[in-house]
Amino acid sequence: MSRDGPTNRLDRRLIERCEEIPTDPPTGNYVVVDVLHFSNTVIELFRNGAEYVHITDKRGNEPGFKSETPEARIGGSTMPTYEPEPGYDFFNSPSYVQEVDVAGRPVSMTSSNGGRTVARLRDVLGPDSEVYVGSTMNAGALAAHLRGSDRPTYIVSAGSQGDVAIEDHVGATLISRALDDIPVSTAEREVFRRQVKVAKGPGYAEKNDLRRRDVCEYAMAFDSRTVVPKLTGESLVDVARTATRTGAASD
Template sequence: MTDSSQGVTCNRVDRLEDIPEPVPTGEFVVVDVIISSTSIVRLLEEGASYVKPFGSVEAALEFKRETDDALLVGEDGGGPIEGFDLSPLPSVIADADIEGRPVGIRTSNGTRAMERIGHAEGLLVGSTVNAGAVAEVLRERNRDSLVVAAGRQGEVVTEDTVGAELITARYHGESIDESHLQKRLRESSTAEWLREIGYGHEVDALAAFDSSETVPTLEDGLFVSYTS
C-alpha cells in the first residue's frame, strides 16, 4: 500500500521471512502481538529504564550478569527459560517490580524478527494495543516504512497479521471492520492457547485496540518510549 499523495510508501509483510533482501532502508515496525511487542509496550509503561532485545538466551544471560539490577523477561517455545526472571505475559509484568530497572527480553519470534532486520536505529514496536500511536509516529517521520508481522518459524500468524493490518489501516486513514479483526484475534490458535493456560484475560486486553499511546523505539540498541 502506498500514500501516493506524499510519495511515501507504507507496506506490510505477513512474516519476517518476506522482508526483502537486502533489507531496505526506511522505517520498520515489528509486530509480534502475542507476545513480544505487547510485552515491550507494557514494560515501558511499568517504568523500565529501557528494554534491550536479544536474539539468543546466552547473550541475554550475559547482559544480566553484567548489568546492575537487570531483569530478564522471555520465553522459548512458550515455556520459561532457566535464569530468566519473568514470563513476557503483560499481566505478569504488571505484578512485577519494574520501575527504574533495565530489562532484557528474548522471545521465540519477536526478538528474532528484530535481529533479522538488524536492530535498525529507530525501529518501532507495534501491536494491536498501540496501532494508532505507531501509525501517527510513521506519518510524523514521513519515510518509506515496512510493517513486519513476525509470524512463527516461517508461518503466518493470525494475530500478528491483524496487528499489521490495523497499523497500516490507521496509517492510511482507512476504515476497517474492527469487530472482524477482533474476532480473528480471539479465534487465533495462540489466543486459544492463552485461554487454555488460564490467561484468557490477556486476549481481552489485546482486543482493546489503541488502548496505549506508548510506542517503543530503538535508540542505541535499547527500546525507550518514543517522544516527538
C-alpha cells in the same frame, strides 16, 4: 487518495514473515508486529516504567546482560506451570509482567518471533532506517508518530515459527489503516478482535487464565496504549515517553 476516499497501502507496506525480510532492505521505518506476545509484553514493560528493553541476539544471552547490569530484569522461556524458567524474572506475557518490578530498571529479553525479527532488522538495515514495535494495542499512537515521516513505512508481521500469523496481520492492518487515516468500523473491529482471539486455535485463550488475559485483556484491547517503542542501538526506548518529558520541560 482514490475518488472514494483514502487508500489503504497495506499491500505495499507488508512483509508477511520475518523470513521475508530482504537481505538488503530499502531505507524506511520498519514496524515489527508480534501480537501474541512479544509486542504487547514490550509495551507493558514500558507502561510499567522500564528504562529501556535490550533485545538480545538470541535466547540465553540475557543472564550475561544481567551480570553486567545487576539492576536489570530479564525475560526467558516459560515453564509448563506458566512461570519463568529458573534464573529469569518473567517470560513473554503482558499479564505476567504486571507483577514484575521494572520501574526505572533496564530489561533484557528476546523471543523466537518478534525478538528475532528486531534482531534481524538490526543486522541488515542501514543507519538511515528506524525500527519500531507495534501491535493492536498501540496502532493509533504508533501511526500518529510515523505519519508525515519522509521515509516509507514497512510493517513486518513476525509470524510464528516461519508461518504467517493472522493476529500479526490484524495488527499490521490496524497500523496501516491508521497511517492512511482510514477508520475501522465497529463491525470490522469485532471481526478483527475475533480473529485475534482464535488465531492460535479456538481453545488457546481458555487453556490458562494468564493466557486468557494476554489475549482478551491485552491483544484484543485495540488502541489502548500510547507507548511507541523504537530501537536505539541494541535497545528499545519509548519515544512517546521521551516526547512527553521534553514537552513538559519546555512548558
